[in-house]
Amino acid sequence: MTPLEGFTGIVAAGLSLMVWSILYRPNSLFRMCENVYVGAATGFSVVVGLKEIWSRGILQASGQNPLPAVAVVVGLLMYARFAQRGWRWLARLPLAVLLGVGFGASIRAVIQAQIIEQIRDTMRPLVTGTALGSINNIIIVVGTLCTLFYFFYSVEHTGVFQYPSRIGRAIMMMAFGASFGMIFQGRIVTLSSPMMAVVRYPGSYLIPIGLIVLFYAIWRDSKKACK
Amino acid sequence: MSLVGKILRDYRVVYVILLVLVAAALVTPLGLPLLVSKEVKTIYDHLESIPPGSNIGVGSDFMFETFPEMGDSFRALFRYCLKKNLNFICINTDVKAQGNPLVEQVFREVSIPKEKKYGVDYVNLGFLPGEEAALANFAKDVQGTAVRDARGTPISELPIMKNVKTMKDFALWFGFGGVTGDYPERYLRQIQVPYKIGVAYACQAGVAPTIKPYVASGQLLGLLSSVRGGAEFELITGMLGGGAVQMDSLSLSHMFMLLVIIAGNIYWFGTRSGRENR
16 A cells, blocks of 8 residues: 555544544534535536536637637626626526527437336236236336326315325335435445445544544533533 | 343444444455346447447446446446457546546546557547537537547547447447436437437436336346446456455345344334323
């Protein structure tokens, strides 16, 4: 391990411990890490943005192709919102271009990719060769129809109509439960991944220091509570 | 209330136990069984059917905070492509992403065989501004859209890019959805539908249930969901890495949370009659 790798390992473990200190209570170490992260991410985005404007806009425009200069000028109009009231409408132009290009690029295949293919996949035979296949298809077809019915407000969901509505609600609750379980998995990963830096050399040397700081904070808080 | 009762009612006890469990499983792996799901196997089968020398496009739109979830899948795919002589071509088009430094970090971390060279076997084309419009342009005209790679080398000087003109020159597109709220629809709209290229996707765990309908309909070849997807891919390719290491801690923490939920419900139902009497 090179000295630089050792140093970055210590920094990663130290920052992880400082972030986890929020689990005890809000404190200045956590706020410092929070600010470091926000600053680093914002700084990175600004540098990438400026680099792209320079290399793809200004440098290319100064060469043979003047078209990127148009994009730079239109982009600069975004700052017109800070100008005097009479000029602020100019800021709408780059927004209109952005929205137009975004919609134009995405609309061409949106119906095929997100509507037709998905509807086609719900049109399944209810009886297949295998029992499990049939059950699976019935759940998909009935679940889709009942969930759609839950959002059909032209009929009061009473009498016969209450049943598909309730099934739709149950299906949605299962989907939300699955999402919650998966989100929990994601949160544990954000714990276990930096934990690898903490439990391994050289980050593991910071564990006793972290524990001393934690016990000191607990002792100080309990003393304050006694007073 | 007794001291023990006070401690048990403090939610921070759950945090401490979780921290200890996760750390213990990382230090002493238990080797809990891990099964490869169908969604991962279809990706692997498709990759195995691709002839050596083919191009694999990778949408590397990671963010710093989501990279722990996506990193193992990305590393596993990169190592697999090197092993199978598949050209690994990365781009990122999302303005919110920090894909460039993270891809370069993986290129530094992974032990790359000496015969594999940057620009010949793998490349990072960097950030292409314009989000979906940039992806559409890249698919239509690779050489005209990605003029230089992330290190500033003109792509005309990169041997790996010599025969890559449009999206049709790719054998597979592998999207990584590391940006909050990012979904695979743009890859379906710009790559799968117009060019009929197979698209696989790797995502954060939280969004996986909303993406699975695309796998069920066959629009996506398969899905690597968070670290678990990465671990399964490592397992099926026989190249174990960080994903497999973390699986024990994931399994243990899930078991613990199940116990906490069951215990909480038992406690709630057990004390309900007492509360109602009061």
